[in-house]
Amino acid sequence: MKTVAPIAVIDALEDATWLDPVVDLEHKLSHALIKPQWLRDLLHGVPQGHPLHPPLVQVPLGAWFSAAFLDLVPGSEDASRRLVGAGVLATVPAVAAGYTDFAALHPQQMRVAVVHASANFTAVGLYSVSWLARRSGRHGLGKALSFAGLGIAGLGGFLGGHLSFRQAAGPNHAEDVPHRVEPGWHSLGPVDDLPTGTLTRRAVGEVPVVVLRQESSDAVFVLADTCSHLSGPLHEGEVTTAKPGEGPCVTCPWHGSTFSLRSGAVVNGPATAPQPRFSTRVVDGRLEVSLPGAG
Numbered sequence: 001m002k003t004v005a006p007i008a009v010i011d012a013l014e015d016a017t018w019l020d021p022v023v024d025l026e027h028k029l030s031h032a033l034i035k036p037q038w039l040r041d042l043l044h045g046v047p048q049g050h051p052l053h054p055p056l057v058q059v060p061l062g063a064w065f066s067a068a069f070l071d072l073v074p075g076s077e078d079a080s081r082r083l084v085g086a087g088v089l090a091t092v093p094a095v096a097a098g099y100t101d102f103a104a105l106h107p108q109q110m111r112v113a114v115v116h117a118s119a120n121f122t123a124v125g126l127y128s129v130s131w132l133a134r135r136s137g138r139h140g141l142g143k144a145l146s147f148a149g150l151g152i153a154g155l156g157g158f159l160g161g162h163l164s165f166r167q168a169a170g171p172n173h174a175e176d177v178p179h180r181v182e183p184g185w186h187s188l189g190p191v192d193d194l195p196t197g198t199l200t201r202r203a204v205g206e207v208p209v210v211v212l213r214q215e216s217s218d219a220v221f222v223l224a225d226t227c228s229h230l231s232g233p234l235h236e237g238e239v240t241t242a243k244p245g246e247g248p249c250v251t252c253p254w255h256g257s258t259f260s261l262r263s264g265a266v267v268n269g270p271a272t273a274p275q276p277r278f279s280t281r282v283v284d285g286r287l288e289v290s291l292p293g294a295g
């Protein structure tokens with residue numbers, strides 16, 4: 001089946017390198033404006049284990065859709081104006097979350113994200129002017145600006161859908177791991193063959209895993225190697241001690257997500273989904289691993 005024209009246009013946006021100066025500027029601004037790691041983690045959605053931007057955008061869109069319905073009902077001007085204003089205010093946390101996510105995307109995703117954000121900023125501008133027009137009694141102009149804003153916000157939403165579902169910015173990129181690993185124990189070879197204190201890559205069947213054999217205790221930690229954020233190779237990352245009590249952690253080389261090697265939990269985003277963690281045991285000098293919930 002042929003790709004429909006709007007999708008072909010968005011596909012072309014992914015490779016539109018002429019957008020890169022804007023992408024670079026927005027990337028720097030995101031890091032400069034939203035600095036503390038705890039705030040970035042909150043806006044990415046680390047505490048709730050899901051990206052925060054998608055649910056936040058429901059608030060302004062819901063308010064604006066409701067205003068559009070009320071604009072068709074005579075005598076609802078006051079309620080409609082309040083909804084338009086509430087929608088504009090509700091874009092502030094949604095923009096902050098989206099802007100934080102933006103800085104940890106692949107270049108192709110960032111190009112689409114820049115156009116997505118531009119459409120949404122245009123919609124916010126139209127709704128802001130609509131609110132001012134309604135407040136000064138020019139309801140006809142206010143309604144026209146709102147309907148224009150709704151159309152542009154729809155375009156922005158379409159691009160957001162492309163980012164989420166076609167380009168997979170946001171989903172858990174390690175979700176397939178339990179479905180690709182057979183239940184039970186799997187040998188990773190002689191434990192003495194593993195280097196100590198450094199990350200190394202092994203495979204359970206066809207699933208790559210990152211292994212750390214600790215120097216101090218000889219404990220061995222094994223996580224899925226494909227980062228849940230955007231599939232970065234964790235074995236190329238760094239061993240860190242990100243938080244007291246968390247034990248050894250691994251930091252992804254691509255965007256700095258940090259996972260506990262003990263539990264697979266996200267210690268710092270942008271990842272929001274934990275990394276699949278394998279149980280380990282040593283039998284006759286050979287390291288064996290098993291993934292809880294595999295199969």
Ligand code: FES
Nearest residue numbers: 227230232252255
């Ligand atoms: S791929 Fe982005 S942090 Fe790992």
